[in-house]
Amino acid sequence: MSERINIQKTYKLYIGGKFPRTESGRYIKWADKKNSTVVNICRGSRKDFRNAMVSARGAVSGWSSRTAYNRAQILYRVGEMLEGRRDQFMAELTLQGLSKKQAEKEINQSIDRLIYYAGWADKFQQIFSRVNPVSLPYFNFTSTEATGVVAAIAPDDSSLLGLVSIIAPVIAGGNSIVIMASESFPLCSISFGEVLYTSDVPGGVINILTGYRSELIDHFSSHMDVNAIIYCGDNEDDKKLVEMNAALNVKHVIQFPVQDWAKDQHQSPYHILKCQETKTTWHPIGV
Amino acid sequence: MKKVKTWEYSPAPESTDHIQLKDKYDLFINGEFVPSSDGKYFDTINPSNEKKIAEVAQAGKADVEKAVASARKTYDKTWSKMPAKERGKYIFRIARLLQERAREFSVIETLDGGKPIRESRDVDVPLAAAHFFYHAGWADKLEYAFPGRTAKPLGVVGQIIPWNFPLLMAAWKLAPALATGNTVVLKPAETTPLTAMKLAEIIQEADLPPGVVNIINGAGETGRHLVNHGDINKIAFTGSTDVGKYIMESVAGSGKKYTLELGGKAANIIFEDAAIDQAVEGIINAIFFNQGHVCCAGSRLYVQEGVAEEVIAKLQKRMDTLIVGDPLDKNTDIGAINSKMQLDKIKEYVKLGKNEGGTLYQTSCSLPKKGYWFAPTIFTDVSQSNRIVQEEIFGPVLAIQTFRTVDEVIAKANNSPYGLSGGVWTDKGSKIYKVSQDIRAGVIWANTFNKFDPASPFGGYKESGVGSEGGIEGLSGYVNLV
Numbered sequence: 039m040s041e042r043i044n045i046q047k048t049y050k051l052y053i054g055g056k057f058p059r060t061e062s063g064r065y066i067k068w069a070d071k072k073n074s075t076v077v078n079i080c081r082g083s084r085k086d087f088r089n090a091m092v093s094a095r096g097a098v099s100g101w102s103s104r105t106a107y108n109r110a111q112i113l114y115r116v117g118e119m120l121e122g123r124r125d126q127f128m129a130e131l132t133l134q135g136l137s138k139k140q141a142e143k144e145i146n147q148s149i150d151r152l153i154y155y156a157g158w159a160d161k162f163q164q165i166f167s168r169v170n171p172v173s174l175p176y177f178n179f180t181s182t183e184a185t186g187v188v189a190a191i192a193p194d195d196s197s198l199l200g201l202v203s204i205i206a207p208v209i210a211g212g213n214s215i216v217i218m219a220s221e222s223f224p225l226c227s228i229s230f231g232e233v234l235y236t237s238d239v240p241g242g243v244i245n246i247l248t249g250y251r252s253e254l255i256d257h258f259s260s261h262m263d264v265n266a267i268i269y270c271g272d273n274e275d276d277k278k279l280v281e282m283n284a285a286l287n288v289k290h291v292i293q294f295p296v297q298d299w300a301k302d303q304h305q306s307p308y309h310i311l312k313c314q315e316t317k318t319t320w321h322p323i324g325v
Numbered sequence: 326m327k328k329v330k331t332w333e334y335s336p337a338p339e340s341t342d343h344i345q346l347k348d349k350y351d352l353f354i355n356g357e358f359v360p361s362s363d364g365k366y367f368d369t370i371n372p373s374n375e376k377k378i379a380e381v382a383q384a385g386k387a388d389v390e391k392a393v394a395s396a397r398k399t400y401d402k403t404w405s406k407m408p409a410k411e412r413g414k415y416i417f418r419i420a421r422l423l424q425e426r427a428r429e430f431s432v433i434e435t436l437d438g439g440k441p442i443r444e445s446r447d448v449d450v451p452l453a454a455a456h457f458f459y460h461a462g463w464a465d466k467l468e469y470a471f472p473g474r475t476a477k478p479l480g481v482v483g484q485i486i487p488w489n490f491p492l493l494m495a496a497w498k499l500a501p502a503l504a505t506g507n508t509v510v511l512k513p514a515e516t517t518p519l520t521a522m523k524l525a526e527i528i529q530e531a532d533l534p535p536g537v538v539n540i541i542n543g544a545g546e547t548g549r550h551l552v553n554h555g556d557i558n559k560i561a562f563t564g565s566t567d568v569g570k571y572i573m574e575s576v577a578g579s580g581k582k583y584t585l586e587l588g589g590k591a592a593n594i595i596f597e598d599a600a601i602d603q604a605v606e607g608i609i610n611a612i613f614f615n616q617g618h619v620c621c622a623g624s625r626l627y628v629q630e631g632v633a634e635e636v637i638a639k640l641q642k643r644m645d646t647l648i649v650g651d652p653l654d655k656n657t658d659i660g661a662i663n664s665k666m667q668l669d670k671i672k673e674y675v676k677l678g679k680n681e682g683g684t685l686y687q688t689s690c691s692l693p694k695k696g697y698w699f700a701p702t703i704f705t706d707v708s709q710s711n712r713i714v715q716e717e718i719f720g721p722v723l724a725i726q727t728f729r730t731v732d733e734v735i736a737k738a739n740n741s742p743y744g745l746s747g748g749v750w751t752d753k754g755s756k757i758y759k760v761s762q763d764i765r766a767g768v769i770w771a772n773t774f775n776k777f778d779p780a781s782p783f784g785g786y787k788e789s790g791v792g793s794e795g796g797i798e799g800l801s802g803y804v805n806l807v
Binding site (some may be wrong): 165169282285302317 | 789
């Protein structure tokens with residue numbers, strides 16, 4: 039009997055709740071260290087990014103106006119789905135060069151991080167909102183509001199945990215996101231899109247692109263409908279470019295150095311706060 | 326209609342004999358008043374009569390270096406090592422001294438900037454003192470402001486402030502920076518340097534360690550030297566969006582932090598069920614407070630169709646009673662435009678508004694011959710795409726549009742690159758919360774407008790800025806959380 043031919047996966051983008059190929063038709067060859075598995079990763083283009091931005095903008099008002107409880111449950115659901123797909127991520131992470139033990143740790147931590155932020159989604163507002171004792175007869179209160187659409191360059195060295203650590207606080211806070219996955223280890227980013235697809239996250243809230251950082255970073259940071267840009271990495275030229283481009287429409291700039299995302303200090307409600315605006319409302323007191 | 330005869334107001338000028346002003350002001354560096362290194366001075370004039378009040382030293386690059394070096398030295402040797410509660414006591418002292426000399430400061434603020442004495446007396450100066458008092462108490466309580474994290478000062482902060490609330494903006498900037506343990510180089514606006522120099526006297530009197538606060542004067546060039554100085558850890562800026570963007574570009578790649586309070590074009594929304602007379606007062610206050618030189622001014626008015634005619638008629642009637650003139654007169658509602666440059670800009674926009682097809686209504690008040698003046702102005706028949714609806718004018722010019730539904734007015738209100746503030750007028754509570762939630766702006770006034778308090782965060786969304794000032798949120802701009 040002949041050996042069964044296995045079915046190989048086509049890695050595509052995740053935009054607006056769908057899995058399109060890059061409109062550019064370009065690809066990047068990705069191979070594991072032994073060169074035993076070779077896949078074609080989409081080389082996302084400026085147009086892909088702009089399409090993703092349209093989806094993200096369209097999704098943000100619905101997502102931010104959902105109840106915090108609902109957002110919390112959906113984030114928890116993402117964790118559930120990831121738990122159920124461990125094997126797939128084990129395979130991809132080990133293919134990307136991690137040992138079995140390392141891969142298992144990365145998956146566990148990614149799931150735990152989703153659960154951590156699921157728990158914050160309906161609480162951080164209480165930590166960061168307040169009633170202010172103004173010296174006038176007004177009820178004055180400050181609350182947090184989602185910044186809007188966030189564009190992010192994910193950590194390059196942490197394929198799954200890095201991606202999750204950036205996405206989770208952004209969407210827990212009611213924003214939508216377009217994120218550029220790790221260029222070096224792109225496999226599980228698109229598989230994570232499949233997790234999202236089955237997790238009740240509305241299409242467009244999270245959009246994942248693959249491609250070359252050097253090509254996309256300029257577009258990510260210069261787009262005039264982006265409200266905040268997250269950059270993960272240590273390249274000084276990239277950091278400067280992001281900050282220069284942010285000035286075009288006064289984007290918030292959030293930067294993370296290359297760091298060990300496994301550490302607990304890299305999860306925090308203050309990360310959610312980075313993509314929140316502060317709204318203060320004055321209401322008269324009187325009859 | 327028979328014109329009802331009303332009593333005229335008698336002049337009620339605030340006296341100026343009690344104030345102390347020098348002919349010449351130097352730079353305040355390392356606790357001392359020193360001349361600028363190249364000996365350059367510029368005049369500061371009274372915009373209500375174009376008379377020179379004093380000469381002020383203009384800081385060049387060498388002076389900026391000196392000021393930053395002094396701030397750095399004091400940060401390293403003294404201020405960052407001082408127990409927080411002692412730091413707080415210095416700031417309390419400043420608040421108290423300012424309260425004691427409130428009347429003098431009010432008069433000088435009005436002389437130098439042109440704003441009505443009623444506003445500098447009742448708003449600017451008391452609020453400035455309140456800012457110092459509020460923040461002083463935070464100095465030794467920061468662990469309660471940022472649970473789970475430790476707040477560390479940033480170091481040396483460069484601060485650049487505008488001319489519309491000179492003393493108040495200095496207080497907004499200095500108080501939180503000092504309370505959190507930073508040292509400061511402050512640059513006031515070139516048309517309004519005097520109250521900051523008087524504040525320097527108070528800082529000296531309060532015996533603050535030399536170099537904790539340095540105040541240097543000058544225009545854009547001085548500001549550029551400060552922004553680009555290599556030993557600054559943060560820039561805090563209040564002013565135009567254009568300059569804000571320039572600052573973002575300048576500090577890109579340098580690791581400097583920044584907070585920016587930039588321009589605005591606030592929507593003030595009047596619903597049919599609002600208390601109309603109150604709303605009309607609110608519209609007046611929203612746009613004509615401080616001659617409209619307010620970044621959060623309610624410069625776009627949206628009136629629901631059913632009451633538009635009534636609101637506009639009442640608004641015009643109320644505008645006719647506004648007293649424009651001598652800023653030192655206690656009856657004055659609208660003072661002088663801050664500078665010739667600003668007056669020209671306002672005139673240009675009004676011309677533009679007419680060319681764009683807007684219908685203009687201006688009060689027929691008599692304006693003084695000397696000085697810079699502009700009559701209260703409203704435009705009707707304007708549309709969303711008109712430049713006077715989109716761009717910040719920073720003067721007593723209101724653009725009025727109508728709307729039918731809540732969704733429509735929210736879309737119109739948010740159709741702006743700015744997002745600093747907004748106003749909503751209705752007697753229905755649930756509508757207030759709906760509209761104030763949906764307006765993309767940092768400060769929402771419901772059935773009121775232009776209220777400020779040190780405990781109340783102030784800051785913008787979108788191109789109106791980055792970060793907040795006031796309250797706990799304001800502290801976070803001056804600390805690293807570790």
